[in-house]
Amino acid sequence: MKFSKTITLWYSNNKRELPWRQTKDPYYIWLSEIILQQTQVVQGLPYYVKFTHSFPSVFHLANAGESDVLKLWQGLGYYSRARNLHATAKYIANALNGKFPNNYKDLLKLKGVGDYTASAIASICFNEATAVVDGNVYRVLSRYFGIDTPINSSQGNKEFKQLAQELIDVKNPATFNQAIMEFGATQCKPQNPDCNICPFNSSCIAFNKNRISELPVKLKAAKVKKRNFNFLVFIFNDKKTILEKREGKGIWQNLYQFPLIETEKATTFDDFVKLVKKHPIVKDKLVEMVLYNEDSIVHKLSHQHLYTKFWIVQVDRTSKNGILTSEIQNYAVPILIGNFIERFNFDSFNTFN
DNA sequence: AACGCGGGGCT
DNA sequence: AGCCCAGCGTT
Numbered sequence: 573m574k575f576s577k578t579i580t581l582w583y584s585n586n587k588r589e590l591p592w593r594q595t596k597d598p599y600y601i602w603l604s605e606i607i608l609q610q611t612q613v614v615q616g617l618p619y620y621v622k623f624t625h626s627f628p629s630v631f632h633l634a635n636a637g638e639s640d641v642l643k644l645w646q647g648l649g650y651y652s653r654a655r656n657l658h659a660t661a662k663y664i665a666n667a668l669n670g671k672f673p674n675n676y677k678d679l680l681k682l683k684g685v686g687d688y689t690a691s692a693i694a695s696i697c698f699n700e701a702t703a704v705v706d707g708n709v710y711r712v713l714s715r716y717f718g719i720d721t722p723i724n725s726s727q728g729n730k731e732f733k734q735l736a737q738e739l740i741d742v743k744n745p746a747t748f749n750q751a752i753m754e755f756g757a758t759q760c761k762p763q764n765p766d767c768n769i770c771p772f773n774s775s776c777i778a779f780n781k782n783r784i785s786e787l788p789v790k791l792k793a794a795k796v797k798k799r800n801f802n803f804l805v806f807i808f809n810d811k812k813t814i815l816e817k818r819e820g821k822g823i824w825q826n827l828y829q830f831p832l833i834e835t836e837k838a839t840t841f842d843d844f845v846k847l848v849k850k851h852p853i854v855k856d857k858l859v860e861m862v863l864y865n866e867d868s869i870v871h872k873l874s875h876q877h878l879y880t881k882f883w884i885v886q887v888d889r890t891s892k893n894g895i896l897t898s899e900i901q902n903y904a905v906p907i908l909i910g911n912f913i914e915r916f917n918f919d920s921f922n923t924f925n
Numbered sequence: 926a927a928c929g930c931g932g933g934g935c936t
Numbered sequence: 937a938g939c940c941c942a943g944c945g946t947t
Contacts (some may be wrong), residue, residue, distance in 0.1 A: 610942045649931025686944045
């Protein structure tokens with residue numbers, strides 16, 4: 573049987589019921605595709621529900637503030653997706669009167685929409701036969717055809733896109749694209765794929781040559797950087813603390829954090845007290861400083877490891893531009909900060925001292 | 926072409 | 937602790 577026949581048949585018998593599969597409205601498909609970039613369905617699903625509930629149309633999303641969008645996105649990571657999502661919503665609502673581009677070429681021009689996402693929207697919403705190539709497709713094709721070209725090379729990029737484009741069912745591109753991705757996600761999984769019940773197991777090259785665990789081939793990632801983060805959790809007499817917005821390039825752009833002192837090496841308590849005493853916010857008003865976590869909290873990003881300490885710094889004055897600790901929940905913060913806020917009880921600390 | 930960008934799951 | 941998952945924008 574033809575590849576596309578087999579995969580679409582498998583899909584009709586095995587697909588999951590997911591909310592974005594109930595619609596062809598480009599707004600909802602676009603939203604789901606942005607959320608699902610580098611993100612598994614289980615992780616993205618609750619965010620899709622939140623976003624469609626808060627912003628039922630592109631106009632609702634466009635009229636929101638960026639901080640509201642980031643707050644709703646909090647915890648999902650890759651925050652440029654949220655900033656681009658919001659910018660594109662404003663563009664579509666205002667410049668295009670709410671009408672989405674209806675073809676691959678024009679979709680590709682949108683901020684945050686690359687080859688994969690443009691192909692997905694064009695095929696699902698507008699029946700255009702442009703093949704999607706996401707991580708699932710790389711895995712399925714490299715195994716089935718026994719292809720050793722590294723998937724994260726420009727050569728592999730080209731090769732797999734071309735192959736997928738040759739295989740796509742031009743009569744039904746929406747189903748084909750979703751079928752091959754779903755197949756990769758739930759059956760032809762990275763680890764322990766279900767080869768024994770696979771409809772392709774008689775013709776899959778990787779399976780028949782016992783090379784499942786070797787494919788797909790990937791170029792090694794660069795070594796992770798290690799950084800030492802010291803967050804200053806200020807407590808002022810007026811029960812306020814300080815959050816700062818991260819500006820410029822780098823991680824967590826436009827999210828909030830406690831004032832940060834990054835050091836070359838892990839800090840010792842005595843050295844760090846000297847540093848904090850000289851801090852412009854503290855000057856000579858330091859009452860007490862407590863290290864919240866004796867052992868560094870290691871927050872792992874795919875490209876850097878953050879060895880993190882939270883320092884509780886009580887200062888004997890009122891704050892200038894602090895925020896009430898009772899309102900700290902209103903700020904979009906990285907999950908590393910969010911977890912701390914969830915566990916640390918500002919009120920009990922205030923009364924305890 | 927190379928690099929930066931999150932967070933979660935598994936072992 | 938170290939391994940896996942990975943689209944898009946920038947440089």
